[in-house]
Amino acid sequence: MKLITRDTDYAMRALIFLAQQKNRVISVSELVRELKTPRPFSRKILQQLNKAKILRSFKGNHGGFILAKKPKEIFLVDLIRVFQGPLELNECIFKKKICPNRNCCVLRNRISRIENKVLAELGAITVGSLLKE
Amino acid sequence: MKLITRDTDYAMRALIFLAQQKNRVISVSELVRELKTPRPFSRKILQQLNKAKILRSFKGNHGGFILAKKPKEIFLVDLIRVFQGPLELNECIFKKKICPNRNCCVLRNRISRIENKVLAELGAITVGSLLKE
DNA sequence: CTAAATGATACTAATATAGTATCATTTAGT
DNA sequence: ACTAAATGATACTATATTAGTATCATTTAG
Ligand code: FES
Ligand code: FES
Numbered sequence: 001m002k003l004i005t006r007d008t009d010y011a012m013r014a015l016i017f018l019a020q021q022k023n024r025v026i027s028v029s030e031l032v033r034e035l036k037t038p039r040p041f042s043r044k045i046l047q048q049l050n051k052a053k054i055l056r057s058f059k060g061n062h063g064g065f066i067l068a069k070k071p072k073e074i075f076l077v078d079l080i081r082v083f084q085g086p087l088e089l090n091e092c093i094f095k096k097k098i099c100p101n102r103n104c105c106v107l108r109n110r111i112s113r114i115e116n117k118v119l120a121e122l123g124a125i126t127v128g129s130l131l132k133e
Numbered sequence: 134m135k136l137i138t139r140d141t142d143y144a145m146r147a148l149i150f151l152a153q154q155k156n157r158v159i160s161v162s163e164l165v166r167e168l169k170t171p172r173p174f175s176r177k178i179l180q181q182l183n184k185a186k187i188l189r190s191f192k193g194n195h196g197g198f199i200l201a202k203k204p205k206e207i208f209l210v211d212l213i214r215v216f217q218g219p220l221e222l223n224e225c226i227f228k229k230k231i232c233p234n235r236n237c238c239v240l241r242n243r244i245s246r247i248e249n250k251v252l253a254e255l256g257a258i259t260v261g262s263l264l265k266e
Numbered sequence: 267c268t269a270a271a272t273g274a275t276a277c278t279a280a281t282a283t284a285g286t287a288t289c290a291t292t293t294a295g296t
Numbered sequence: 297a298c299t300a301a302a303t304g305a306t307a308c309t310a311t312a313t314t315a316g317t318a319t320c321a322t323t324t325a326g
Contacts, residue, residue, distance in 0.1 A: 005284090006283075007283085038284085039286090040285065060292040061293050
């Protein structure tokens with residue numbers, strides 16, 4: 001079971017790098033030179049982050065990307081949601097057969113608790129919290 | 134993010150069904166008639182459970198499967214491990230670049246805590262705990 | 267001997283993840 | 297106005313994982 005896919009991983013790295021550049025507009029070329037991540041893939045990811053309003057983009061010559069939010073306001077969970085869809089561990093797993101009345105299913109309760117825990121822990125991680133000085 | 138794949142799901146259903154049959158040997162035919170799961174797939178799953186010593190099998194005419202353990206001793210985590218491999222949320226996600234000293238990486242610590250929580254919650258779920266009387 | 271079962275194993279199909287390619291559009295600099 | 301350097305949008309390809317099938321060998325009750 002993977003908690004984080006590569007999109008999310010690269011996105012986080014890119015965001016941390018951008019955060020370190022303090023509002024300088026950074027092009028994909030510059031970014032991949034630094035991070036050594038595959039260029040077109042990285043580009044796609046930045047574009048998605050732009051659509052998600054986590055980045056702001058500038059077109060044309062000398063264009064590129066900057067953070068649209070403060071590092072402390074960019075949460076890992078948000079990235080997960082952008083690239084991996086909603087975090088639903090919760091969805092009923094054992095359909096009809098096993099779960100007679102869904103409200104009190106042992107499984108369901110426990111899985112909800114897991115989900116809450118995951119959200120709480122991940123919800124505390126931001127780009128800011130991973131920045132090294 | 135899916136916590137449980139279909140193998141694990143079907144396996145759990147099969148085990149619950151077998152538990153309800155109280156030591157009667159059940160053939161795949163009988164099982165899929167009841168559970169309505171795809172036959173050859175279900176068969177493969179039962180064979181895997183047999184290899185994992187969660188089931189015992191009997192060959193030949195009137196053969197089939199019975200539980201090799203008490204329902205309370207069959208844990209959901211075990212099934213997850215059989216069908217989905219080890220539950221490693223933990224593996225380092227952001228390699229070199231982000232994590233200078235791995236022992237104190239914020240992320241790593243939090244993810245370990247998530248993993249522990251997941252294990253604790255799942256570790257409490259057995260076939261027995263899901264049996265309806 | 268035979269029918270009904272599992273064992274072992276190889277194959278196929280569908281879906282999700284990872285990544286590429288291409289063309290249109292924008293814009294700073296000359 | 298032209299050009300080079302950038303992003304926007306979108307379609308495509310490749311790889312891995314998940315889901316499922318097919319087949320033949322072996323075992324065994326009757
Ligand atoms: S798994 Fe959905 S109610 Fe039990
Ligand atoms: S993610 Fe591995 S040490 Fe930080």
